[in-house]
Amino acid sequence: MEHNNIINHPQFVKEGKQVSFKPETLKKVQDLMKRYPEGRQKSALLPVLHIAQEELGGYLSVDVMDYVASLLGLQPIEVYEVATFYSMFYLDKMGKYVIEVCQTGPCALSGGEQILAHLQEMLEIMPGETTSDGIFTLKTVECLGSCGTAPVLQVNTDFHEKLTPGKVDKLLEDLREYAKHDKSDDSTWVEKFC
Ligand code: FES
16 A cells, blocks of 8 residues: 555445544554555554554554554454554553553562552452443553562553552552543543654
8 A cells, every 4th residue: 555545545434334543643644654665564553553542442443453454554463463462452441540560570579469469459350350430440461661660560651660559559549539630531541653
């Protein structure tokens, strides 16, 4: 697919449902694709998936992944493989705050398991679940790259380090308070890549 054709390919229709980026987002995607040589558009897949997750409902449904595949001229399976590999991509609707608890060795040995158990108790959910008020989703992830400050968790894009159960309690309290004033419709927040 020619890079310039993407603006003329604004919608993806599957079983009567339309999926499409806003025109300004399509322009961003086009600019991203121009960073790579012709025929290497697959290289833009990660940033485009981040944009899709942010703009198209906070998670990557099959329809959204198929739309991204159509934009980049890829087979849908190529998009599924990437989206299911990386923990930063969500395949289901998430809570407003996604709490990702590192469970890799250094964190686990430094109290990470206790932190996870404490979160499960305080939120009354298990990893992979969302609280009934839609505020929190709890996940476990592999190394977040901050082993020296273990145990670590990430809330959306913010790191919280050297955790204790008391720090977790304060964090949950702050997030609940913040949620009361945050009128954003976004269920997640991800870095903008362009
Ligand atoms: S092991 Fe948890 S941040 Fe590396």
